[in-house]
Amino acid sequence: MSEISYQQISRDGFWTNNVALVQILGLCPLLAVTSTAINGLGLGLATILVLVCSNVTVSLIRNFVRPEIRIPVFVLVIASFVTAVELAMNAFFHDLYKVLGIFIPLIVTNCAILGRAEAFASKNPVGKSFVDGLTMGLGFAVILVILGAMRELIGFGTLFAQAHMMFGEAARWITITVFEDYKGFLLAILPPGAFIGLGLLIAVKNLIDQRAPKTVNQENPTLQTAEAEG
Amino acid sequence: MSMPWRNMVIGAMILGLFSVVGTGLVALTYEGTMERIAENERQALLRSLHQIISPEAHDNDIYADLITVHNKALLGSRDGVNIYRARMSGQPVAAVIASAAPDGYNGTIKLLVGINYDGTLAGVRVINHHETPGLGDGIEAERSDWVQGFNGRSLLNPESAGWKVKKDGGQFDQFTGATITPRAVVKAVYNTLRYYQQHREALFADGVEVENE
Numbered sequence: 339m340s341e342i343s344y345q346q347i348s349r350d351g352f353w354t355n356n357v358a359l360v361q362i363l364g365l366c367p368l369l370a371v372t373s374t375a376i377n378g379l380g381l382g383l384a385t386i387l388v389l390v391c392s393n394v395t396v397s398l399i400r401n402f403v404r405p406e407i408r409i410p411v412f413v414l415v416i417a418s419f420v421t422a423v424e425l426a427m428n429a430f431f432h433d434l435y436k437v438l439g440i441f442i443p444l445i446v447t448n449c450a451i452l453g454r455a456e457a458f459a460s461k462n463p464v465g466k467s468f469v470d471g472l473t474m475g476l477g478f479a480v481i482l483v484i485l486g487a488m489r490e491l492i493g494f495g496t497l498f499a500q501a502h503m504m505f506g507e508a509a510r511w512i513t514i515t516v517f518e519d520y521k522g523f524l525l526a527i528l529p530p531g532a533f534i535g536l537g538l539l540i541a542v543k544n545l546i547d548q549r550a551p552k553t554v555n556q557e558n559p560t561l562q563t564a565e566a567e568g
Numbered sequence: 569m570s571m572p573w574r575n576m577v578i579g580a581m582i583l584g585l586f587s588v589v590g591t592g593l594v595a596l597t598y599e600g601t602m603e604r605i606a607e608n609e610r611q612a613l614l615r616s617l618h619q620i621i622s623p624e625a626h627d628n629d630i631y632a633d634l635i636t637v638h639n640k641a642l643l644g645s646r647d648g649v650n651i652y653r654a655r656m657s658g659q660p661v662a663a664v665i666a667s668a669a670p671d672g673y674n675g676t677i678k679l680l681v682g683i684n685y686d687g688t689l690a691g692v693r694v695i696n697h698h699e700t701p702g703l704g705d706g707i708e709a710e711r712s713d714w715v716q717g718f719n720g721r722s723l724l725n726p727e728s729a730g731w732k733v734k735k736d737g738g739q740f741d742q743f744t745g746a747t748i749t750p751r752a753v754v755k756a757v758y759n760t761l762r763y764y765q766q767h768r769e770a771l772f773a774d775g776v777e778v779e780n781e
Contacts, residue, residue: 403582404575404578404579404582406579407582410583411583414583415590418591418593421594422593425594425597428605428608429604432605432612433612493702524700524701524702524703528701528702
């Protein structure tokens with residue numbers, strides 16, 4: 339596993355081992371906040387930040403922490419970073435922080451983060467752990483935004499509403515009203531809509547995989563089995 | 569020292585070290601962001617207050633001129649309720665009462681109820697709620713103009729029998745598919761008005777604690 343290439347790490351993070359679509363981790367925030375694209379983006383960025391910081395830290399201390407206390411140490415590291423990110427968001431993106439509410443602190447319990455610390459960062463050098471955290475986080479964030487955009491479009495008939503909460507008043511123009519006088523479609527906004535949307539995304543991913551020439555998955559069979567168990 | 573003890577002590581020390589470093593990181597971030605967060609909260613509240621009472625209508629620091637009162641029956645909250653007072657040249661202009669509707673569809677709905685000195689409503693805003701998206705969230709000023717329907721109302725307009733949603737025989741609209749949410753808000757606004765009527769003079773008195781249950 340130590341000779342895994344950067345290319346392979348990135349491909350895992352974005353596609354073959356995508357946190358949301360393949361590992362199906364971090365469902366609680368994924369399903370709860372993706373009622374709009376901007377909410378998804380906000381939580382996605384916060385998750386990337388925490389994941390990169392925790393992966394790098396865990397990788398740095400991997401030879402120093404004894405195996406029997408590694409889990410509590412990882413949890414401490416992750417919880418500290420999440421609290422710091424929460425405070426920073428409250429300070430710099432106050433409105434978005436209020437919308438995301440409880441789901442920022444809940445990043446602590448996102449299994450994807452502890453999962454990457456345990457399965458990757460604790461066994462790999464800093465550079466690779468950094469790239470792993472970044473690509474896994476990006477893979478997760480992209481799904482958050484896509485799912486958010488889908489639900490927002492169907493549910494409210496807009497895209498990127500409330501962009502000003504994140505980028506300031508100057509960003510109001512990003513908001514697109516796709517359907518004028520749209521009455522709304524409640525199912526898309528409620529939790530069932532999130533499950534249906536995620537199911538559709540997973541189905542699309544599997545469909546693309548089936549049609550693609552089979553090269554990617556054969557390259558590193560050991561990693562695939564290891565990840566599937568984790 | 570025997571081996572298990574040694575391992576325990578070393579493990580505990582490493583864990584302790586990480587606790588100190590982690591707490592240090594959080595403490596530093598807190599120190600660094602504390603002022604900005606307080607300022608953000610002040611600005612957010614000021615924005616809401618100024619949607620109800622225009623900045624030109626008062627000349628005092630409305631954010632600082634507040635008292636805290638307790639009245640669970642009429643103000644809907646077991647905790648202290650803040651009342652912000654707007655004054656012009658020392659004369660009372662209006663009070664904004666941060667009351668709550670405890671009986672929303674999904675828990676408490678937090679409100680700001682602005683009442684002019686003469687007892688008419690200057691405006692109502694919903695600060696925080698957990699109502700169903702797409703159904704109950706029409707109470708937000710950003711989603712519909714329903715909440716504007718309170719402007720200019722008072723205890724006499726309509727009389728007490730009219731302070732209900734139309735479905736219950738009152739004068740206020742409900743939403744399609746959501747009656748509980750507007751019903752809770754109408755009731756809370758009505759109760760806040762009653763509280764104001766009972767305590768008006770005391771509320772504007774300088775620095776007097778208003779305690780009542």
